[in-house]
Amino acid sequence: MRVIDSHTAGEPTRVVLDGGPDLGSGTLAERAARLEVEHLDFCASVVLEPRGHDAIIGALLVPPSNPDCVAGVIYFNNLQNLGMCGHATIGLGVTLAHLGRIGPGRHKFETPVGVVEIDLIDANTVSVVNIESYRLAKDVTLEVEGIGPVTGDVAWGGNWFFLVKNSPVALTGANIRPLTDLTLKIRDALEKAGVTGKDGAWIDHIELFGPAEDPSAQSRNFVLCPGGAYDRSPCGTGCSAKLACLAADGALAPGEDYLQESVIGSTYKISYQPGPGGGVIPTITGQAFVTSDANLIFNPADPYRAGIRL
Numbered sequence: 001m002r003v004i005d006s007h008t009a010g011e012p013t014r015v016v017l018d019g020g021p022d023l024g025s026g027t028l029a030e031r032a033a034r035l036e037v038e039h040l041d042f043c044a045s046v047v048l049e050p051r052g053h054d055a056i057i058g059a060l061l062v063p064p065s066n067p068d069c070v071a072g073v074i075y076f077n078n079l080q081n082l083g084m085c086g087h088a089t090i091g092l093g094v095t096l097a098h099l100g101r102i103g104p105g106r107h108k109f110e111t112p113v114g115v116v117e118i119d120l121i122d123a124n125t126v127s128v129v130n131i132e133s134y135r136l137a138k139d140v141t142l143e144v145e146g147i148g149p150v151t152g153d154v155a156w157g158g159n160w161f162f163l164v165k166n167s168p169v170a171l172t173g174a175n176i177r178p179l180t181d182l183t184l185k186i187r188d189a190l191e192k193a194g195v196t197g198k199d200g201a202w203i204d205h206i207e208l209f210g211p212a213e214d215p216s217a218q219s220r221n222f223v224l225c226p227g228g229a230y231d232r233s234p235c236g237t238g239c240s241a242k243l244a245c246l247a248a249d250g251a252l253a254p255g256e257d258y259l260q261e262s263v264i265g266s267t268y269k270i271s272y273q274p275g276p277g278g279g280v281i282p283t284i285t286g287q288a289f290v291t292s293d294a295n296l297i298f299n300p301a302d303p304y305r306a307g308i309r310l
């Protein structure tokens with residue numbers, strides 16, 4: 001199975017070029033559901049140890065059902081599928097350019113939550129125009145165990161997010177463990193309080209904000225991903241959810257640039273245009289770099305060929 005690894009602003013992506021499971025026909029959302037339910041071993045074998053680690057996002061290329069799209073793509077992590085993934089879409093654009101499959105300019109990808117468009121600006125720089133993003137609830141206050149009340153917004157950016165404006169823990173590399181513990185507690189508190197995304201969807205990403213270290217950035221974030229890893233990048237879908245909140249609060253004008261810094265100090269330039277459904281159409285610009293071009297080997301005698309799942 002040939003894979004290309006890259007990182008976007010520090011966050012890893014593994015694009016699976018061939019050798020993935022047969023997902024049959026149907027919409028991309030139907031094929032993604034089949035991947036998640038029927039091919040857990042495949043996903044785990046690609047992203048988990050001993051071949052991967054908990055931060056890697058897999059990107060399985062599949063034929064698009066929309067003829068306008070260069071490719072269909074299903075993103076998955078160490079736990080489940082993702083609806084969309086901003087950093088992995090930047091990584092996918094750079095990977096396809098590295099392979100000579102796309103050139104500079106605009107290209108569309110079909111994801112389970114809709115069509116996204118990229119602009120390949122140069123070999124390493126990509127802008128992603130994401131699906132329409134929106135805020136579902138403002139100022140939801142939760143009682144978080146050992147912390148007290150925490151207030152945040154619920155928003156959709158291709159995944160569901162709970163966004164907390166002022167992190168009670170400083171957003172530094174030295175605090176990754178306490179930040180992870182805090183965000184896991186917030187996620188538990190959301191579940192206990194029955195706070196969900198639309199149609200009862202699990203809010204699986206938690207995003208904390210604080211002051212940026214880079215003087216040209218407006219904000220720094222820490223993002224907890226569904227499987228418990230933190231996002232090394234500023235999180236493309238998290239930035240989309242944030243843009244929806246900034247727009248709803250009248251805190252950022254359409255087309256105005258905003259620099260979002262991650263907990264490791266990497267940045268995305270982000271902006272939005274008003275969306276047809278009352279939300280926002282986010283644009284996320286960042287850089288990715290290819291780190292390896294490899295063949296994964298699945299030896300039937302290897303007891304951990306399908307990944308280590310504890």
Ligand code: PYC
Pocket residue numbers: 011057082084085086087088225231233234235236237238
């Ligand atoms: O960039 O959207 C993103 C993302 C989601 C989870 C990890 N990265």
